[in-house]
Amino acid sequence: MKLLRYFRVAVDSIASHKMRSGLTMLGIVIGVAAVLTILGIGRGASANILSEVSSQGTTRLTVSPGSVSSDGVAGAGGSVQTLTMGDVAILSNPDLHSDVTQVVPQYGGNTQLVAGSNNTQIRMTGTTAAYADVHNLKLAEGRFLTEDEISQRSSVIVIGTTVATDLFGRPQVVGESVRINGEPFTVVGVLKKSGNAEFGSNDNSGFIPIGVAQGRIFDAPRYRGEYTVTSISADAASEERVDAAERQIEQTLRLRHGLAADDDNDFTISTQASLLETINTITSTLTLLLGSIAAISLLVGGIGIMNIMLVSVTERTKEIGLRKALGAHNSDVLLQFLIESLVLTLLGGLIGIGISYGVALLVQSIPNFNFSLLIENDALAMALGVSAGCGLLFGLYPAIRATQLDPIEALRYE
Amino acid sequence: MTTSSALIDMQNATKIYQMGETNVLALNNVSLSIAQGEYIAIIGTSGSGKSTLMNIIGLLDRPTDGVYRIRGQNAGDLTDSQLADLRNKEIGFVFQQFNLLARASAWRQAELPLFYANVSRSESRRRALDALAQVGLAERADHKPEELSGGQQQRVAIARALVNRPSLLLADEPTGALDTQTGEEVMALFEKLHQEGLTLVIVTHDREIAERARRVLTMRDGAIISDTRQAAAQTIELPPASQAAANGRFNGLSQPALTPLPQPGAIAKVEEDIYETA
């Protein structure tokens, strides 16, 4: 096969200019390695966050106060907080909301927790018993808050592992007593350490009955005589019913808040599905941005190839003249130079792939680094395709230049 | 000589090189016909246009003006691809400068025309080695130009010109870089191939070599000023040592048949043409 013979000529030529070939390839090597590494980090991070989010359940809806304008910025509209325990009570009516199975109010804030001479700042959430179910909380020890404790406003608390170790130096602390604003609370449960991601972690949180949080701890403001909440979580009957549940909740809240037909919502409903979508958009935009910066380095590498191939054609003018004098067709000369540049870029691409795998291994070996670099087949195919494309594209002009040389002029060239 | 039977037919060929403002008239209205199987020597002072003429005959260059036909085909009408095929299959060209590839071994150099003739790898290697053996370089097949003497490099170039078994061999001062003995051996090889039907055109400075040809063209200032046919060529007797060497190194090649000496008048005419002052 004739193509294979040009291949041999190309390899001979590359091997006889090792230094120059190496420097030429460097552009492609760095470009391919950069693109693959950035793409891999983007995909690794996004896969990690997505699995974290979906592990928290995909049927959950979250209602928060205030509106979100169409461009995604939270509106300053309602300075008065209108989401209340009264809303929660209505939403909990299954006859009006057939697709909503559970409704959980939350009232949260930051507060200090004290045990003996130790103290720690935590995220404290007042909520109800169903919270654990809706948010997929797992307990390492003890149990979550009970219905009785909620209604009796008991002084009990469930804490994350970080809180436990900060205060007591150990995670097994059920039965111990902690103080909030000087008031003692009994620890009834300790949460399992959340996944390795920071995203959505409850390790530095505490949970107490909602009435206690709104009353004694935070003294929550009231709206129309009812305690306000910082957010409401709800669970839809199934993943397919999330949209229906969202409409039912929206309808009830609009009616209850007395909004006219052309008023904006004074609350925002977000779903896990929309959160997943948002995260996907953010990570892929970021990856695209960084990837295109890396792609520019590939382009620069390609132009480097063209430069060197042009030098190579000039340097070998005499050789081209000789080959033509001995019977080389224009197509022979064209193929010789095209294949030489193709071999250069493919070799560069392969080395670049090797380097990005090396980086991936390195990243994996970093302790406490929470995601791995994902190099997928399509990225590999793209890297090789782009390398080969660079070779053909940037080798074409020098190769055409070579074919246009007149044999005797070329032979005379010094 | 009729045009149709001629291998090469040149009518009023002119070659002008443009050097900035000035024009160099390298070939001035040359008409020349060469038949299949001729043995021609071209002599003339340096700069008289010998190489220019050879390049045009060898399809490496085109005349600025005039018509050049090879086997009846007008070279000006041929495509790049047809020219490449003719250079590859019909013509063997030995360049004045050897024009070897700097980094290729001798057999790879000799193989080059076969690469473009689509001959298989094993076949082309065998033929390249055969051609090297013909010029007495079988032992040097794997040597690169830098490892070869000037004479050996010239012989690699000759092997390369012969490897595709051309019907027309154009040699521009093929013995210039060779010592007398090797020069003789190369000439003996050429003459053997000529007797087997090869058309031979040799540019030379060496009178003795010119005298062996059947036809001598003398050039001056881009024109052919004499075209002499010799009744028959002389064969110069080799000293016994080189004869033995030639037989051994040239694959048992036989000496050309002894032929009558050239007429003294013809030689005198040639000398006159070359050395006469303008």
Ligand SMILES: Nc1ncnc2c1ncn2[C@@H]1O[C@H](COP(=O)(O)OP(=O)(O)O)[C@@H](O)[C@H]1O
């Ligand atoms: N590429 C060129 N450009 C300009 N002038 C040239 C070129 N090649 C040859 N010449 C000129 O053409 C004339 C003939 O050259 P050439 O055919 O090489 O002569 P020879 O081979 O007989 O020594 C010379 O005057 C030479 O200087």
Ligand SMILES: [Mg+2]
């Ligand atoms: Mg010359």
